Amino acid sequence: xxxxxxxxxxxxxxxxxxxxxxxxxxxxxxxxxxxxxxxxxxxxxxxxxxxxxxxxxxxxxxxxxxxxxxxxxxxxxxxxxxxxxxxxxxxxxxxxxxxxxxxxxxxxxxxxxxxxxxxxxxxxxxxxxxxxxxxxxxxxxxxxxxxxxxxxxxxxxxxxxxxxxxxxxxxxxxxxxxxxxxxxxxxxxxxxxxxxxxxxxxxxxxxxxxxxxxxxxxxxxxxxxxxxxxxxxxxxxxxxxxxxxxxxxxxxxxxxxxxxxxxxxxxxxxxxxxxxxxxxxxxxxxxxxxxxxxxxxxxxxxxxxxxxxxxxxxxxxxxxxxxxxxxxxxxxxxxxxxxxxxxxxxxxxxxxxxxxxxxxxxxxxxxxxxxxxxxxxxxxxxxxxxxxxxxxxxxxxxxxxxxxxxxxxxxxxxxxxxxxxxxxxxxxxxxxxxxxxxxxxxxxxx
Amino acid sequence: xxxxxxxxxxxxxxxxxxxxxxxxxxxxxxxxxxxxxxxxxxxxxxxxxxxxxxxxxxxxxxxxxxxxxxxxxxxxxxxxxxxxxxxxxxxxxxxxxxxxxxxxxxxxxxxxxxxxxxxxxxxxxxxxxxxxxxxxxxxxxxxxxxxxxxxxxxxxxxxxxxxxxxxxxxxxxxxxxxxxxxxxxxxxxxxxxxxxxxxxxxxxxxxxxxxxxxxxxxxxxxxxxxxxxxxxxxxxxxxxxxxxxxxxxxxxxxxxxxxxxxxxxxxxxxxxxxxxxxxxxxxxxxxxxxxxxxxxxxxxxxxxxxxxxxxxxxxxxxxxxxxxxxxxxxxxxxxxxxxxxxxxxxxxxxxxxxxxxxxxxxxxxxxxxxxxxxxxxxxxxxxxxxxxxxxxxxxxxxxxxx
Numbered sequence: 001x002x003x004x005x006x007x008x009x010x011x012x013x014x015x016x017x018x019x020x021x022x023x024x025x026x027x028x029x030x031x032x033x034x035x036x037x038x039x040x041x042x043x044x045x046x047x048x049x050x051x052x053x054x055x056x057x058x059x060x061x062x063x064x065x066x067x068x069x070x071x072x073x074x075x076x077x078x079x080x081x082x083x084x085x086x087x088x089x090x091x092x093x094x095x096x097x098x099x100x101x102x103x104x105x106x107x108x109x110x111x112x113x114x115x116x117x118x119x120x121x122x123x124x125x126x127x128x129x130x131x132x133x134x135x136x137x138x139x140x141x142x143x144x145x146x147x148x149x150x151x152x153x154x155x156x157x158x159x160x161x162x163x164x165x166x167x168x169x170x171x172x173x174x175x176x177x178x179x180x181x182x183x184x185x186x187x188x189x190x191x192x193x194x195x196x197x198x199x200x201x202x203x204x205x206x207x208x209x210x211x212x213x214x215x216x217x218x219x220x221x222x223x224x225x226x227x228x229x230x231x232x233x234x235x236x237x238x239x240x241x242x243x244x245x246x247x248x249x250x251x252x253x254x255x256x257x258x259x260x261x262x263x264x265x266x267x268x269x270x271x272x273x274x275x276x277x278x279x280x281x282x283x284x285x286x287x288x289x290x291x292x293x294x295x296x297x298x299x300x301x302x303x304x305x306x307x308x309x310x311x312x313x314x315x316x317x318x319x320x321x322x323x324x325x326x327x328x329x330x331x332x333x334x335x336x337x338x339x340x341x342x343x344x345x346x347x348x349x350x351x352x353x354x355x356x357x358x359x360x361x362x363x364x365x366x367x368x369x370x371x372x373x374x375x376x377x378x379x380x381x382x383x384x385x386x387x388x389x390x391x392x393x394x395x396x397x398x399x400x401x402x403x404x405x406x407x408x409x410x411x412x413x414x415x416x417x418x419x420x421x422x423x424x425x426x427x428x429x430x431x432x433x434x435x436x437x438x439x440x441x442x443x444x445x446x
Numbered sequence: 447x448x449x450x451x452x453x454x455x456x457x458x459x460x461x462x463x464x465x466x467x468x469x470x471x472x473x474x475x476x477x478x479x480x481x482x483x484x485x486x487x488x489x490x491x492x493x494x495x496x497x498x499x500x501x502x503x504x505x506x507x508x509x510x511x512x513x514x515x516x517x518x519x520x521x522x523x524x525x526x527x528x529x530x531x532x533x534x535x536x537x538x539x540x541x542x543x544x545x546x547x548x549x550x551x552x553x554x555x556x557x558x559x560x561x562x563x564x565x566x567x568x569x570x571x572x573x574x575x576x577x578x579x580x581x582x583x584x585x586x587x588x589x590x591x592x593x594x595x596x597x598x599x600x601x602x603x604x605x606x607x608x609x610x611x612x613x614x615x616x617x618x619x620x621x622x623x624x625x626x627x628x629x630x631x632x633x634x635x636x637x638x639x640x641x642x643x644x645x646x647x648x649x650x651x652x653x654x655x656x657x658x659x660x661x662x663x664x665x666x667x668x669x670x671x672x673x674x675x676x677x678x679x680x681x682x683x684x685x686x687x688x689x690x691x692x693x694x695x696x697x698x699x700x701x702x703x704x705x706x707x708x709x710x711x712x713x714x715x716x717x718x719x720x721x722x723x724x725x726x727x728x729x730x731x732x733x734x735x736x737x738x739x740x741x742x743x744x745x746x747x748x749x750x751x752x753x754x755x756x757x758x759x760x761x762x763x764x765x766x767x768x769x770x771x772x773x774x775x776x777x778x779x780x781x782x783x784x785x786x787x788x789x790x791x792x793x794x795x796x797x798x799x800x801x802x803x804x805x806x807x808x809x810x811x812x813x814x815x816x817x818x819x820x821x822x823x824x825x826x827x828x829x830x831x832x833x834x835x836x837x838x839x840x841x842x843x844x845x846x847x848x
Contacts, residue, residue, distance in 0.1 A: 012468060172732070371758055
């Protein structure tokens, strides 16, 4: 092999000469030319495209010590039939994750496979920042080994960018898709964590995590009284009326609540926002039922007043009474001063009975609501909705995470079923009167 | 004809006379014969100092196959289930860039750290007057460079020669060829032939009669990038391929037509997909348009496919590219083992056009617009020819009809 460095040329040999037998290809050679003719070869017969089923990803968030790792260990050891891969995501700057996912495949080569450690049901990867994405992708190259991915975020991470990055367009046929956001809370500490003030209106991470949740696991229930648990649940519902709450100890839950929910899949997404779900995937229906139950109780009349935001306002920090009429045009309802409580996460649910929504107006308004930066802009974490859209016999389902949203067609409205829209906003600085007035302006002309 | 030459009459790598001998080391290493054939011992010995570089993979010497996303070289073609008839050829050494050319950070490292760490990855920047002037100039130079490359397109010219033209023209303007060492990309331009969707690496393969080739030029000048591409025909090309090129061009311009303040970025994909679908063609989804300015790629992300959830509406002062890639067959892509070249999964042909544009109060401005001096695209050429002989043809038609 050293002959390539020779200063003196060897004798050239006739063109007809064949390679001497036994001569090894160069160490760097990646293939054997003779074995793969480069010209005249017909392209391989086009294999029929395989329908790509994405591996679902459940994102696990929760404050430090809430029990996220306990949940992961439970998933890895429980008998549930899934081969799970788990990523421990040490995100210092979660924005990096978003960028890495969106900008793929511009990233550098990574060799994350070396970091995988086999466990009973899957493996654990310790990776930092953008490497998480690389790890996910190389993981998916071994799809036959895994059918589920769990990502455990750090205690203080904002789950928004990670969740949004994972919620890729279905058109991209990504090998992974967001399935469920689970927030684990510690029954002993969650109320203090939720109440912990932050300077300058910064978000309280525990509140933010509750806001993003599809499912809240109220953990360590053995360490709190029934009365305390009920108060915690009320407080969580006040922040995020749509999340299903599951009580547990040592995170030992029925995993169908957090695995394969189909919540973000346009094709399988259950009708959201309180829509009773007749049938669904395993667990999906179950979890959805819990969510809709919560929503129904919220949806009844003035139930929203139980929410902290409204509570605060009725404490006297707000002049005008909460107005639940979306058609309300009372000018007195505008421009109320923000109270300190506005920085708290809350849910605003708006019902639009009767008149259908104009889809393009609604989209235009959502674009502004989510993307335009104004001085008193709401800080929206989640949006969900069941929409009655003008000119369509189908239900439309709205789902929003962080800065992105999607409206997809659902099933037909049943005969005799009252057609109405319901939108749920979860975030900070939400002004029910303004949201209701804006939505009223999105109704189709009668 | 070129094929016959390759198969039977190999030419001497030194003097281009018919060859009878070959390098024994190349034979031992199983290297391709196009650079290993010689007419005589004298020619072989005369070339030895240069020739022996082929025997050892290197990014700076000799001709080798690109691997590891541009960071590696291999003596032999990697094994791969190629999707069409095209194969990679060996690529030449990285061309030097003179010291006086201002360079982006990735020139030295292969990694655009400042770009990756910028908040412009998440937040679309409203460009200042200074930014706009700078990007406009980079785009104008990019246009001139692309036109120069276009003029050189003909059968027998290899894409490495296109790379040389682009590289030298860019440097002559005092600019840096943006693709050079961007995430280790080994060349100064992307050349994508036939079933290649994008990111083709210029190599030794000569363009063949009937090929279609996209040339994607980006330049970095006085701190700003400009980005554009076009797809050209090589000699006489079949009708369906020509239609593909025209439809792709029209997809881009239909998308440009809706660009104005307030248009959601997601609508671009709807317009492009609608037009491509009418002709039974599909839209590539893996690669998107992008913001551009002091960084090569930044926010916004501009998908070309329908039903996307792209964030944001267009605002005055935003600058981004639209660059639809349209396939005759299915939309899916597969990346070659070089880590860059993106081919259609079914081996059918793919075309692309790209402009960089600025959102203005009344609509948008194409910063990479074609110039009166730009060589004509295939239908423009046919129109010109028709106009030239138009009088006669029209007269003949009138006679025939009467």
